[in-house]
Amino acid sequence: MRMTTTRPSRGQKIIKWVVATVFLVLVLPLVPYAFDAYAEKSPVTSTSSSVPNPGSDLWREVRQRDGIVSGTTQARGVDAGTLINYSGEEWRQYRNSKLVPYSAYILGAMLAVFLIYYLIRGRIRIKGGRSGVLIPRFTLFARWVHWVGAVSFMVLAFTGLVLLYGRFILIPVLGAEGFGVTASIGKWLHDVSSPVFSVALIFMIFTFLHESLINFKVDMMWFLRAGGYLGGKHPSAEKVNAGQKLWYWAVALGGLAIVASGLVMYFPNFGQGRILIQDAHMIHTLASVFVISFMIVHIYLASFGVEGALECMTTGYCDSNWAKEHHDLWYEEMEKEGKIGTTFESEQQAAATASAKPTEG
């Protein structure tokens, strides 16, 4: 039996809103760059800055000894015996003059590339049009795993970017006190979403592992032809193409790095010192910027950029013509297995009857 559907227009509206929101979220941090408003704030310009600290010579001497000067102290606490920890200054330089501007450049460039690509190429339509014949693609379980991971990660990414850029973008708008409330809620959301994402990440890694294993010949060819996005014939692809496989491994490895480094910062009560936390923060932010910039690619291509892609993850079914064009090897496989035009339910029934037969006989 062949199944036909009419496309749900409400679903598409929701998708458009989601895409618009995500786009705004990622564009918003870049607004001040257009006005060149961002610059490392110059040190306090009051007269106090011109007065040297009377202890500066003493502290310079302390600092110039080898390594971190530690002593004994009656104060209880991690690093309490450390007199001066100059890695704090390195961390400040990393965050304020490297991470903030360069991450904005990377994310901004990513958005710009896809905006330009969209303007030139437009939405990639299904060439043969929709056949109306559906192929089951992602099970309900896989879709749940995907969306729980996706939503929690987007919350984390958004709140993380608020913490990173908020001081430069939102404080001028909301004022320091208003942004304090926003950031408090953001930090709470970040703390709450992180365990959800951590669990979802483990599930995602196992759920999508099989189809993301590398098939060197096919995947290399896909990369050499740039996935057919820059013109030319669409290269062959399995259930997921090489780009999607790369995204899987970026999420898997980047996600694990984010979760592991996040735990170091999440539980400051295990006696980890500042240096370890600084390193964890560095790994956390670098991996996050990497995964977020990759996420922009994924969201664009899987929702807006390619017609017929998003419904795979919402309804679980894809159009047969879409599968032929984008995942030809998988289509052939499905054809062999006779799964074209079937549903998950009919498959389950078939599997049930197939397994029931031997006991009957």
Add this chain to the structure above:
Amino acid sequence: MAAMKFYCDAERCIECNGCVTACKNENEVPWGVNRRRVVTIKDGEPGERSLSVACMHCSDAPCAAVCPVDCFYTTSDGIVLHDKDICIGCGYCFYACPFGAPQFPSDGAFASRGKMDKCTFCAGGPLEDNSSEEFRKYGSNRIAEGKLPACAEMCATKALLAGDADMVADIYRKRVVNRASAALGSGYQLRERNLGSRGEMKGKVTN
């Protein structure tokens, strides 16, 4: 306009922890937080020195530079303060500060951090001077009363100095000169009496 600074004279500090106690008592600092601490280098060895450390009220404060919500401000006296109503307890100031001044009370589940707490130079916070709310959040505001920080006023050996940077520097400069001349003078007397200069006296001239 003054620029308030602390200075701890390592030649005078005897590690009595009087400043720590004075600070805790004056400001009713929350449990687990030490706004001031005394660190001893080479404890029990020759050359042992102690330093009392708290917020240095930096001119270009790293805590203020990395704060994602920009809750720090510098008063006209050059004192670095923060607003606990804006602070979100992220811990960035704690990562960036070289002196370990900002600290966090363990406030809730999973050891989540509460609002940051640090030395205020006994100058309270952004709330109304000497109001009960200001005292509850930031501790005493002695500066508003025309007094210096409790830790320095309490210091028995006057090792810990607090006040206008120029005046503190003057006091310290006089001490250095006096120490040098005393050491040189004793060396001169020793030579006069044909006792020769003693090697260990050299160390006294410089810190």
